[in-house]
Amino acid sequence: MTSLQKPDRVLSREAEWAALAQFVRHPDPSLRLGVVSGRRRVGKSFLLRAFTEATGGLYVSAVAEEAVVPARRRLAAEIARYAGIGPDLVADASWESLLSTAIELTARHGAGGAPGAFVIDELPYWIAHSPELPGLLQLLYDQSQAGQGAAGGGRVIVCGSAMSVMNELLSGTKALRGRAAIDMRLHPFDLDTTARHWGIDDPAAALGVHAILGGAPGYRRLSNAEPPRTSAELGDWAAATVLDPRQALFSGSEAEYLLREDPKFTGSALHYAIINAVANGATSPAKIGGLLEQPRSALARPVDALVSAGYLRHDTDPLWERRPVITVADPIIRFHNLITVPQRDLVETGQSREAWRRSRPTFAARVLGPHFESCARSWLRARADPALRGEAGLVTSTVVNDRKGQAKHEIDVVALDKRSGRAHISFIGEAKATLTRRGTADLDRLDRLKALLAEHGHDTTSSVLALFSTEGFRPDLVDAARRRGDVLLVDLPTLLGASDPPVVPGFTGA
Known part of the structure; x- marks a missing residue:
């Protein structure tokens, strides 16, 4: 055989x-x-x-x-x-x-x-x-x-x-x-496979396309424009595809198509309203209910149905089990609600390039940034050296309370193994999709987060500290990482598999 x-x-x-x-x-x-x-x-x-x-x-x-x-x-x-x-x-x-x-x-x-x-x-x-x-x-x-x-x-x-x-x-x-x-x-392609599928060599351009469309390979056939070769071309590509109502890849048409493909939800105004609320930042049942002026109890079943059908993701913070995190599963629906809808007048009158120009701050902060964080978590789960995760069975994001400062700090990437309320944390990371290179101040913040987690009773003695950056790292940070040996610096080429795993000299693993 x-x-x-x-x-x-x-x-x-x-x-x-x-x-x-x-x-x-x-x-x-x-x-x-x-x-x-x-x-x-x-x-x-x-x-x-x-x-x-x-x-x-x-x-x-x-x-x-x-x-x-x-x-x-x-x-x-x-x-x-x-x-x-x-x-x-x-x-x-x-x-x-x-x-x-x-x-x-x-x-x-x-x-x-x-x-x-x-x-x-x-x-x-x-x-x-x-x-x-x-x-x-x-x-x-x-x-x-x-x-x-x-x-x-x-x-x-x-x-x-x-x-x-x-x-x-x-x-x-x-x-x-x-x-x-x-x-x-079957799940969408990861960032690396999406770049190969579209034939995009530039990591920043690949991240931009992946943030807009996700890893669904079927979108490649719907695009009438050549893929962006650099991040500078991303705006022109978006204006000619997802922001052009005449194109099959127009985000409004595709979002409508995706939301109507399941017979269980066709014509349901409440389900559409929930998805739109989540796309606009409502990440918990209470926040969704607040936006829709609906009691939380009335939303439990429709939210669960949307999660089961793959329209929404529902995660629970492993360190704070009563903190649900609800997100939109399809990036193009998120893009439509955050970028296309607010600029609808410009888009519908053929001014897609101007719509993109006005939306760039929103795209960077609310689309590209969260997507880069998600890519960082995916890389740690599937592509990084398993030694970085240690015995951790879960890679996710979380928050930690600063009791003295009376503040909550988000942690973009954390790998942990929770036992009897106390977690062994092997990886603590921050992912930044900003226009500046990361420096030692970012490493100081990671040290503070590690200390806060320890104050809450979690085991961080062997935690790896990691910084993910779209723009790279300053020399002072690179030098500090080399001296310490417990720090990872991960850039975009690494996320796409174009360079070796970023274990700095002296790193001994989790």
Whole structure:
């Protein structure tokens, strides 16, 4: 049995490809089911098409607002093409018969002596008019487990972008609960992969594009303008794409599209209002309720639903468990609310460059800055030397109280392992996307934060102190870091993997 090689055109996704390959090549002789989900534009279809091709399987995508009879006939045509038979032989078959036939064919005719994947993409479109489909897959699965039926050793993967529908497939008493061998949620590209995908060599330009659009690879095809080669070109690129109402990448059109892609939220003014409130800085249920003039208790369920569907992120400060942090998951929605909406008159009258000029302070402070902090945390989780995290199981942000100064200080990046209320903190970092290089005053602030955490009873004896900067570091700070040996200086090229891990001479690890 040959191995399944990931093609070069599929950037990153090594872990996802390996999980799919393991799923298909598993020795179980019975039918196996898998679920793949993720927001629009993250590359689910691209990945699954490539995987289906590699396994010699069958890929079919449901179509929005397609009636049940045309949907069945289109599936029948794909099955006939795969089997090399006339389409009339299966044209009027039932859903059960079509699914059974597709599973049987792909189980027997996959590449390299293994089953081929039978992929149903955008399954929620079919469920809208044929809600029995998950139940039919359950029936075929149960029959196969009992040694009955024709499904045999088939491998079925269902996929969708409507997260509320996909989340419910495996929940509660739903038909497929307990039957799926994989439940994979595909995430956007990280900063480094996004830069490679767009062909951007300049780290600052790559960070700007990533801050506006996030890492969803599907946006590359929607852009009619060449990617910015330098950070100085970012404004012209934004004016020609996300700030141009005539373009498909216009933030208003895309935000509307994303917010309406899930049938559970279509037309819900309250859900849209919550997302807009969070995009404008309401990070807790109390703050959201204040902006919307709604009691906090009335917002709990809609906020939870938006989190479950992937529109919002809900994190809890590990050092202050009663401090929720709610943020918008899609960067382009954040950009739309903070940049496009306040400049709507200029944008709609063709003055996009002026709109960008006026918005640059807001973009730097409320879009680029928070996004750079997020990239710093992502780098520590996935790309940095694991020794920097030590035994920490969590990388996040937090706040610490200064009891003497009666103030709260935010910490952008912290790695910790919490046990019985006391945390062992192995990493304390600040991320600054400002126009100035960082100096020793920033290191003094980190020392103060470390001391405050210790005053609260947390173990900081082996904490690494780190400064992340978009503009680099002053010589006095570099010299201080070299002398101390417990300080990391991380610049943009390092975040993009263009330079070696920034362990200064003398650094001994956490």
